[in-house]
Amino acid sequence: MARKLKFDILAFLELHGVDYRTSGKNCAKGHCVVSCPMCEAEGDPDPSMHMGIELSSGHWGCWRSSHHRGKKLTSLMTKLTGISFKEAAQLVGDAAESVDKEEFDALAQWLSGIEEQANPAVQSPPKTLPMPSSFRPITDSRFAQPFRRYLEKKRGFRRQDIDKVIKTYDLRYCVQSGSWQQRLILPIYRDNKLGTYTGRSVDPNEQLRYNSLSKDKSVVNIKETIYDYDGLMNTTGRALFVVEGPLDMLKMDFYGRAYDCRTTCLFSKTATPEQIADLYNVHRNFAYVVVLLDAGEAKSASALLDELSLIPNLMSLEIPYEGVDDPADLYPSEIAEICSEI
Numbered sequence: 001m002a003r004k005l006k007f008d009i010l011a012f013l014e015l016h017g018v019d020y021r022t023s024g025k026n027c028a029k030g031h032c033v034v035s036c037p038m039c040e041a042e043g044d045p046d047p048s049m050h051m052g053i054e055l056s057s058g059h060w061g062c063w064r065s066s067h068h069r070g071k072k073l074t075s076l077m078t079k080l081t082g083i084s085f086k087e088a089a090q091l092v093g094d095a096a097e098s099v100d101k102e103e104f105d106a107l108a109q110w111l112s113g114i115e116e117q118a119n120p121a122v123q124s125p126p127k128t129l130p131m132p133s134s135f136r137p138i139t140d141s142r143f144a145q146p147f148r149r150y151l152e153k154k155r156g157f158r159r160q161d162i163d164k165v166i167k168t169y170d171l172r173y174c175v176q177s178g179s180w181q182q183r184l185i186l187p188i189y190r191d192n193k194l195g196t197y198t199g200r201s202v203d204p205n206e207q208l209r210y211n212s213l214s215k216d217k218s219v220v221n222i223k224e225t226i227y228d229y230d231g232l233m234n235t236t237g238r239a240l241f242v243v244e245g246p247l248d249m250l251k252m253d254f255y256g257r258a259y260d261c262r263t264t265c266l267f268s269k270t271a272t273p274e275q276i277a278d279l280y281n282v283h284r285n286f287a288y289v290v291v292l293l294d295a296g297e298a299k300s301a302s303a304l305l306d307e308l309s310l311i312p313n314l315m316s317l318e319i320p321y322e323g324v325d326d327p328a329d330l331y332p333s334e335i336a337e338i339c340s341e342i
């Protein structure tokens with residue numbers, strides 16, 4: 001029988017500013033729900049809160065993925081708030097859990113290049129990743145038209161820029177049935193080769209907006225790199241913007257380049273130690289590193305700024321336009337204005 005938990009989960013969530021619900025969609029009786037931090041970490045935002053926590057036992061599970069579940073509340077707590085395992089274990093009052101080594105107190109280690117010893121039981125990732133033949137270059141063909149239209153009408157790229165956007169980011173499309181169907185594909189390169197990819201659905205009825213290649217199939221896990229790390233290491237500029245999602249990045253980066261600004265993204269609201277290390281490595285190439293998060297995300301923005309606080313030229317910026325929640329929704333002229341005033 002499950003041990004009864006003395007720890008007050010709701011008070012903990014409250015204290016750390018984690019949004020939760022105790023009723024409504026996805027929420028069973030005696031549970032609370034939060035946005036699944038593991039979905040988020042995999043680049044799949046979860047605004048409708050699929051992570052349920054049983055208040056009496058602390059057992060947790062995500063409705064979307066059977067991999068996102070567990071009985072140890074401490075590991076979920078660290079993922080939700082960024083506190084260490086040790087702190088979480090002390091709060092829950094279970095000393096046995098404080099020895100969990102898998103987690104990431106080890107930022108300092110990462111930055112000095114000392115990696116945790118690889119666990120031999122874990123299969124190593126593939127060394128190369130071929131571009132699937134079903135990921136077609138976006139040409140003028142009939143099949144490619146919906147994706148061109150998506151970039152122009154839904155994403156606000158200027159028509160005359162579409163070809164250059166496609167070429168700059170090597171954008172592809174997929175119409176083959178399966179999990180990549182009707183997705184605009186963004187390849188993610190690392191060490192000058194294809195590391196992984198993510199696909200944004202162009203179908204407004206699709207629930208899963210982003211689909212990313214799983215960790216075990218990727219040369220580099222999408223949450224262990226920032227976008228265009230190679231390119232950012234080999235360039236200099238005035239500002240490097242850090243945004244959440246790939247589409248935010250595409251728009252900000254494409255229209256910011258003329259102003260000596262670049263943009264990268266984290267593929268979710270939070271930065272992993274690997275991504276923090278990437279940003280730390282590229283920060284010297286820019287006068288400023290500017291966190292530009294979606295409007296209404298003050299909590300996650302301040303958590304992210306905390307995580308990135310070791311970057312000396314860090315600043316943050318709220319979108320200065322009324323009614324624009326998302327960097328992807330900025331007009332090219334607004335991006336130009338932001339970039340020229342940094």
Ligand SMILES: [Zn+2]
Pocket residue numbers: 036037038039040050062063064065068
């Ligand atoms: Zn999940």
